[in-house]
Amino acid sequence: MQIAVPKEIKNHEYRVALTPSGARELVGRGHTVTVQAGAGEGAGFPDAAYEAAGARLEADVTSVWREAELILKVKEPQPEEVARLSKGQTLFTYLHLAAEEPLTRGLMESGATCIAYETITAPQGGLPLLAPMSTVAGRMAVQAGAHSLEKAQGGAGVLLPGVPGVAPARVTVIGGGVVGENAARMALGLGAEVTVLDKSIPRLETLDDRYQGRMKTVFSTADALEEAVRESDLIIGAVLVPGAAAPKLITRAMLAEMKPGSVLVDVAIDQGGCFETSRPTTHAEPTYLVDGVVHYCVANMPGAVARTSTQALTNATLPFVTALADKGWKQALADDRHFAAGLNVHEGQVTYRAVADAFGLDCVEAATLIG
Numbered sequence: 001m002q003i004a005v006p007k008e009i010k011n012h013e014y015r016v017a018l019t020p021s022g023a024r025e026l027v028g029r030g031h032t033v034t035v036q037a038g039a040g041e042g043a044g045f046p047d048a049a050y051e052a053a054g055a056r057l058e059a060d061v062t063s064v065w066r067e068a069e070l071i072l073k074v075k076e077p078q079p080e081e082v083a084r085l086s087k088g089q090t091l092f093t094y095l096h097l098a099a100e101e102p103l104t105r106g107l108m109e110s111g112a113t114c115i116a117y118e119t120i121t122a123p124q125g126g127l128p129l130l131a132p133m134s135t136v137a138g139r140m141a142v143q144a145g146a147h148s149l150e151k152a153q154g155g156a157g158v159l160l161p162g163v164p165g166v167a168p169a170r171v172t173v174i175g176g177g178v179v180g181e182n183a184a185r186m187a188l189g190l191g192a193e194v195t196v197l198d199k200s201i202p203r204l205e206t207l208d209d210r211y212q213g214r215m216k217t218v219f220s221t222a223d224a225l226e227e228a229v230r231e232s233d234l235i236i237g238a239v240l241v242p243g244a245a246a247p248k249l250i251t252r253a254m255l256a257e258m259k260p261g262s263v264l265v266d267v268a269i270d271q272g273g274c275f276e277t278s279r280p281t282t283h284a285e286p287t288y289l290v291d292g293v294v295h296y297c298v299a300n301m302p303g304a305v306a307r308t309s310t311q312a313l314t315n316a317t318l319p320f321v322t323a324l325a326d327k328g329w330k331q332a333l334a335d336d337r338h339f340a341a342g343l344n345v346h347e348g349q350v351t352y353r354a355v356a357d358a359f360g361l362d363c364v365e366a367a368t369l370i371g
């Protein structure tokens with residue numbers, strides 16, 4: 001199969017959809033891999049590494065797209081990329097269509113088959129192609145929070161682990177899912193005193209079991225949140241209510257109860273944020289102050305560690321890419337109903353219920369297309 005890897009063009013996106021090792025695997029299976037010149041540079045993969053892996057390099061973006069049967073990307077296609085897609089091509093990338101009507105309609109008009117990373121499911125539950133980025137963001141949240149606690153960043157001047165004779169900082173993580181567990185684990189590793197709040201008792205049980213009481217688990221109530229606000233040096237927002245905007249769990253009025261120079265890291269900012277005073281920021285200027293509290297609200301945290309993120313993402317996508325390349329989209333999805341959950345648009349029709357419902361469009365179930 002002819003596989004193309006264009007360079008990402010979204011602002012400040014440095015990841016790439018395939019590493020040189022991934023290219024080598026595909027070439028070894030008899031496929032042709034064309035990589036747009038410079039596509040891997042931002043993630044630390046030079047053109048020469050792709051060439052050494054047996055991929056073709058192509059400088060002309062039009063040729064990269066035109067000749068491909070399967071196009072691998074990271075971010076949702078930008079308008080000029082949508083215009084390059086055509087019927088018979090398969091696009092495999094993050095799409096997040098339920099929040100993007102113009103993109104949904106553009107992909108329908110293209111006639112292409114569009115499979116979204118984020119709606120693929122796993123037999124054991126969860127979203128296997130979303131989890132790697134949540135893992136990265138959760139781990140980064142503590143790094144970002146620790147840095148923000150430094151005086152020069154507007155923080156209280158507190159070192160997370162403390163030192164002998166000085167108590168460690170108190171870190172509260174709200175939401176103990178993939179982001180939350182990874183954040184809590186990092187904070188524990190750095191020697192902080194860690195509390196995780198969640199609404200799900202099974203989730204709290206899992207964390208309690210896994211960490212043998214080394215982190216406190218607390219059922220998330222208004223009381224628990226008020227206590228967290230009063231006591232914490234660093235609060236990490238990591239809640240997710242599937243299909244809904246994040247609930248505003250800390251209001252502006254509550255900031256008055258926080259210690260001056262304490263830090264809020266709102267990882268859920270990509271779903272609107274879980275603190276009332278959160279607004280999206282970028283890596284160029286990640287933080288701002290409200291009422292003496294430092295806010296870190298970067299919406300694409302994994303972008304800052306493009307190399308690790310690329311490797312984590314492509315480790316997770318490669319088995320699916322291989323199946324698409326070896327069998328074609330129809331057979332690959334027919335063989336794996338969890339993979340089939342990734343099909344969002346095919347030849348002008350929406351094939352994912354939540355996307356169709358979001359825009360009042362008809363939905364053709366993926367199962368009826370693949371038999």
Ligand SMILES: NC(=O)c1ccc[n+]([C@@H]2O[C@H](COP(=O)([O-])OP(=O)(O)OC[C@H]3O[C@@H](n4cnc5c(N)ncnc54)[C@H](O)[C@@H]3O)[C@@H](O)[C@H]2O)c1
Pocket residue numbers: 131133134135137174175176177178179180197198199200203220238239240241246247249266267268269270271298299300301302
């Ligand atoms: N900013 C970024 O760069 C970035 C990167 C990755 C993920 N995210 C976001 O991080 C958030 C968390 O993602 P995840 O993968 O960990 O989701 P997840 O589904 O694994 O975990 C979410 C957890 O929040 C809990 N929860 C829901 N409502 C709650 C409440 N009121 N109080 C306490 N807990 C509550 C759920 O029970 C669940 O355990 C999502 O909004 C996701 O989009 C952001």
